[in-house]
Amino acid sequence: MTKYITSERLPELWARLADRGPLYLPVNEGTAVAFRAWEEGKEVNLEAVNSTVSPKEIFLPAWETYLKFERAGKKLALAPADANGLARPVTAFGLRPCDLRAIELLDLVFVEQDPPDELYTRRRKNTTIVALACSQPDPFCFCTAFGIEPTDAPGADVLAWKTGNRLFMEARTPRGEDWLEENSRLLQEAEGVEKPPPVESADFGLALEGLPENLKGRFEDPIWDQIYRSCLGCGICTYICPTCYCFDIQDYGHQEQGERFRCWDSCQFSHYTLTAGGNNPRPTRKERVRNRFLHKLQFYPERYEEFGCVGCGRCLRSCPVGIDMVSVIRALGGETVAR
Amino acid sequence: MSTALGKTGEVPVNGASPEKERWTPLIVAFCCNWCSYAGGDLAGTSRMDYPANVKVIRMPCSSRINPLFILRAFQRGADGVLVAGCHPGDCHYTSGNYYVRRNLSLFRRLLEFSGIEPERFQVSWISASEGDKFAGVMQSLTEEIKALGPNGKWRDSRWQSVE
Amino acid sequence: MAERRINNMEKIRTAVAQDLLSGRIDLLLGWEKGLYWWQSRPLFARNSEDLQRLTWDSFCVANLSGYLQEELKENKKIGILLKGCDSRALNRLVQDQMVDRERVVAYGLPCPGLLDPRLLKQEAGLELTALGIEEGEDRVTLTGTKGKSIAREELLLEKCRRCHHPDPVGCDQLLLPPVGSREDRSRFHQVTRLEEIPAEERFAYWSSQFERCLRCYACREACPCCSCRECFVEQEEPRWLGKAHENSENFIYHLTRAFHSAGRCVECGECQRVCPVELPLMELSSKIIKDINELYGEYQAGLDTEQDPPLLTYQPDDPAAFVE
Numbered sequence: 001m002t003k004y005i006t007s008e009r010l011p012e013l014w015a016r017l018a019d020r021g022p023l024y025l026p027v028n029e030g031t032a033v034a035f036r037a038w039e040e041g042k043e044v045n046l047e048a049v050n051s052t053v054s055p056k057e058i059f060l061p062a063w064e065t066y067l068k069f070e071r072a073g074k075k076l077a078l079a080p081a082d083a084n085g086l087a088r089p090v091t092a093f094g095l096r097p098c099d100l101r102a103i104e105l106l107d108l109v110f111v112e113q114d115p116p117d118e119l120y121t122r123r124r125k126n127t128t129i130v131a132l133a134c135s136q137p138d139p140f141c142f143c144t145a146f147g148i149e150p151t152d153a154p155g156a157d158v159l160a161w162k163t164g165n166r167l168f169m170e171a172r173t174p175r176g177e178d179w180l181e182e183n184s185r186l187l188q189e190a191e192g193v194e195k196p197p198p199v200e201s202a203d204f205g206l207a208l209e210g211l212p213e214n215l216k217g218r219f220e221d222p223i224w225d226q227i228y229r230s231c232l233g234c235g236i237c238t239y240i241c242p243t244c245y246c247f248d249i250q251d252y253g254h255q256e257q258g259e260r261f262r263c264w265d266s267c268q269f270s271h272y273t274l275t276a277g278g279n280n281p282r283p284t285r286k287e288r289v290r291n292r293f294l295h296k297l298q299f300y301p302e303r304y305e306e307f308g309c310v311g312c313g314r315c316l317r318s319c320p321v322g323i324d325m326v327s328v329i330r331a332l333g334g335e336t337v338a339r
Numbered sequence: 340m341s342t343a344l345g346k347t348g349e350v351p352v353n354g355a356s357p358e359k360e361r362w363t364p365l366i367v368a369f370c371c372n373w374c375s376y377a378g379g380d381l382a383g384t385s386r387m388d389y390p391a392n393v394k395v396i397r398m399p400c401s402s403r404i405n406p407l408f409i410l411r412a413f414q415r416g417a418d419g420v421l422v423a424g425c426h427p428g429d430c431h432y433t434s435g436n437y438y439v440r441r442n443l444s445l446f447r448r449l450l451e452f453s454g455i456e457p458e459r460f461q462v463s464w465i466s467a468s469e470g471d472k473f474a475g476v477m478q479s480l481t482e483e484i485k486a487l488g489p490n491g492k493w494r495d496s497r498w499q500s501v502e
Numbered sequence: 503m504a505e506r507r508i509n510n511m512e513k514i515r516t517a518v519a520q521d522l523l524s525g526r527i528d529l530l531l532g533w534e535k536g537l538y539w540w541q542s543r544p545l546f547a548r549n550s551e552d553l554q555r556l557t558w559d560s561f562c563v564a565n566l567s568g569y570l571q572e573e574l575k576e577n578k579k580i581g582i583l584l585k586g587c588d589s590r591a592l593n594r595l596v597q598d599q600m601v602d603r604e605r606v607v608a609y610g611l612p613c614p615g616l617l618d619p620r621l622l623k624q625e626a627g628l629e630l631t632a633l634g635i636e637e638g639e640d641r642v643t644l645t646g647t648k649g650k651s652i653a654r655e656e657l658l659l660e661k662c663r664r665c666h667h668p669d670p671v672g673c674d675q676l677l678l679p680p681v682g683s684r685e686d687r688s689r690f691h692q693v694t695r696l697e698e699i700p701a702e703e704r705f706a707y708w709s710s711q712f713e714r715c716l717r718c719y720a721c722r723e724a725c726p727c728c729s730c731r732e733c734f735v736e737q738e739e740p741r742w743l744g745k746a747h748e749n750s751e752n753f754i755y756h757l758t759r760a761f762h763s764a765g766r767c768v769e770c771g772e773c774q775r776v777c778p779v780e781l782p783l784m785e786l787s788s789k790i791i792k793d794i795n796e797l798y799g800e801y802q803a804g805l806d807t808e809q810d811p812p813l814l815t816y817q818p819d820d821p822a823a824f825v826e
Binding site: 406407410411414427428434437438440441442443444445446447448449450451452453454455456460461462463464492493494495496497 | 693696697701702704705706707708709734742746748749750751753754757758760761764786789790793794797798812813816817818820821822823824825826
């Protein structure tokens with residue numbers, strides 16, 4: 001089933017969707033772009049490739065309280081906290097194919113485990129994903145290197161693409177069909193078979209085949225001494241990355257009452273691996289940088305047979321000192337032609 | 340926390356209502372051990388009246404103040420914060436209050452720049468013999484903050500007053 | 503012009519090569535090209551091969567002084583390329599005794615102000631990959647746009663538009679001719695604008711900014727003046743800052759970070775430049791600098807290492823910003 005809506009009518013669609021439950025889509029925040037719950041007055045940006053911060057926030061918020069506790073005498077009363085996006089149906093609109101693939105990679109960690117992560121899984125089940133095909137990749141995009149098609153998003157419920165003034169939407173799953181049906185009052189039937197016009201991203205000449213095997217035994221490679229040098233030790237790369245998922249669990253409150261929350265954490269921070277007693281198995285930036293890249297390029301493939309990177313290009317754009325996935329893969333020798 | 344004047348830190352209903360009348364602000368006063376804290380003692384032993392909603396925290400010197408103390412107080416329920424120390428020239432450690440005068444002047448302006456009403460953060464020099472000044476400062480500060488109403492700015496959304 | 507740039511590059515390379523290859527310095531901190539022509543990144547050069555990658559262009563934005571503390575643990579003597587702002591950061595670190603000046607060879611690079619790739623893209627209306635630039639004395643020509651030419655001043659990074667001291671201060675040698683001071687530029691117009699709006703609006707403004715903070719701490723890590731061995735953010739006893747991205751926690755983080763740099767901030771603008779969500783962090787530091795100037799006399803950190811930093815000194819008759 002393929003339908004379309006013209007650009008002028010999109011605000012009506014946003015209002016209708018937001019009525020039904022939280023609607024997350026890319027909005028402008030100054031010159032940055034982030035996925036936010038839509039409300040009147042937000043400036044939606046369906047052109048941005050890619051959003052400054054990845055849409056993983058929809059499923060894994062930067063922080064959320066999930067448990068409240070209170071002491072009454074000798075008893076401790078526990079109650080799950082009401083968390084946003086768990087009860088009502090959510091629409092995630094405008095995720096790019098690379099971001100969608102990243103969410104499938106997160107599913108491997110959070111859903112396809114025993115036991116699965118409840119908060120993530122519930123959000124995932126509650127959410128209809130409308131992916132948006134890319135019509136113009138950014139200079140930093142390199143999803144093609146990871147076998148992602150910028151105009152296709154196999155895991156989406158609905159695939160949308162823009163042609164001129166029209167935003168086409170094609171249902172890919174039964175849930176996607178229902179979603180289109182629910183909103184059919186605002187949508188028009190597409191005449192004939194429409195397809196998004198094909199585009200390709202750069203691939204920076206990366207050759208990824210065999211890289212995970214190649215990296216085995218290179219844990220102590222002197223190249224890491226060079227790669228990490230200029231790293232500032234900030235968490236930009238991990239926080240904007242669509243596939244980084246590390247979190248911490250902490251309590252807020254005092255002896256009588258409080259709440260437990262989880263929040264993003266980053267393997268680039270010294271406290272990430274700090275243990276009680278003061279030992280730190282990753283004491284310097286070198287071990288931390290190495291961990292981040294080996295995790296994406298070796299450990300993830302070993303465990304899940306997939307790379308832990310989707311080539312969204314965010315770290316290429318935002319790392320203040322140019323330690324990005326492409327530079328590091330090149331330094332590790334994952335290139336077709338030597339420069 | 341309940342005081343003689345009512346519950347502290349609770350947000351009253353807007354407009355002139357009995358609740359607002361009853362509301363008393365929570366004020367945290369960081370007092371230098373050598374002067375203002377003793378001034379407070381003098382006010383107490385002289386049976387001078389000052390509002391009981393002021394929570395006094397004893398410091399070794401006004402220059403012991405870390406701006407984080409002030410931010411944390413606002414984050415966890417304070418409607419106003421006071422730092423009280425020795426008069427310039429009278430510091431027990433010679434010059435602590437001279438340094439803190441610069442420090443807190445800049446910090447007060449930064450707080451104001453962030454959107455907090457400057458009246459909510461005040462600094463006063465009160466000597467050990469000025470029990471009356473101590474009581475007066477606490478009274479006028481309470482009145483001023485009462486007129487401003489409760490502070491919700493930069494308050495932790497999870498914070499709850501302790502009954 | 504292109505020729506002059508190549509000559510400049512040779513001049514710089516020759517000067518530093520002499521010292522690096524003769525063993526006077528063990529390491530040279532400079533820049534090399536990144537992935538694209540509009541990206542340059544830090545270079546840690548140890549040999550002549552590394553030096554071939556050395557670059558000095560309008561995108562060498564990272565302030566390298568911040569690396570000194572760490573690198574001096576492993577190297578006896580380090581050479582470093584410094585723009586005006588970077589040199590002030592070095593001087594301020596030396597003044598705080600965080601860096602031993604005797605172990606640093608400072609090469610000064612008078613800086614014409616660095617270009618903002620975003621503005622280039624905006625002016626050209628083209629993807630940067632389809633664009634090139636030619637730099638003249640005061641103008642930049644965008645190639646690929648039928649030769650559109652724009653005043654350099656209009657293409658500068660936000661941090662460079664406020665810079666008063668493009669010429670490095672206190673270096674061992676200047677590798678290029680000085681460009682002259684730029685005290686005509688306005689440093690505080692944004693701060694003044696914010697000071698003038700009502701408190702409620704200002705609160706709303708900062709709320710909406712801090713709310714977006716990712717708490718990646720890039721502003722802290724990139725700051726050459728954040729030199730504490732342990733930051734309050736990581737302190738456990740007492741735990742000053744919670745890890746939740748709650749807005750009051752974000753607010754405490756940003757105000758404290760800015761305040762800790764009071765009297766230290768050299769206005770290099772790295773905090774704002776590195777912020778992935780582009781928070782206007784320079785305004786916090788600028789506000790403090792403006793107030794220092796108003797209350798305790800003009801002070802620009804890292805210009806004169808003999809002058810006492812304003813928060814480490816006092817006058818008995820100092821004014822106060824509160825009713826005493």
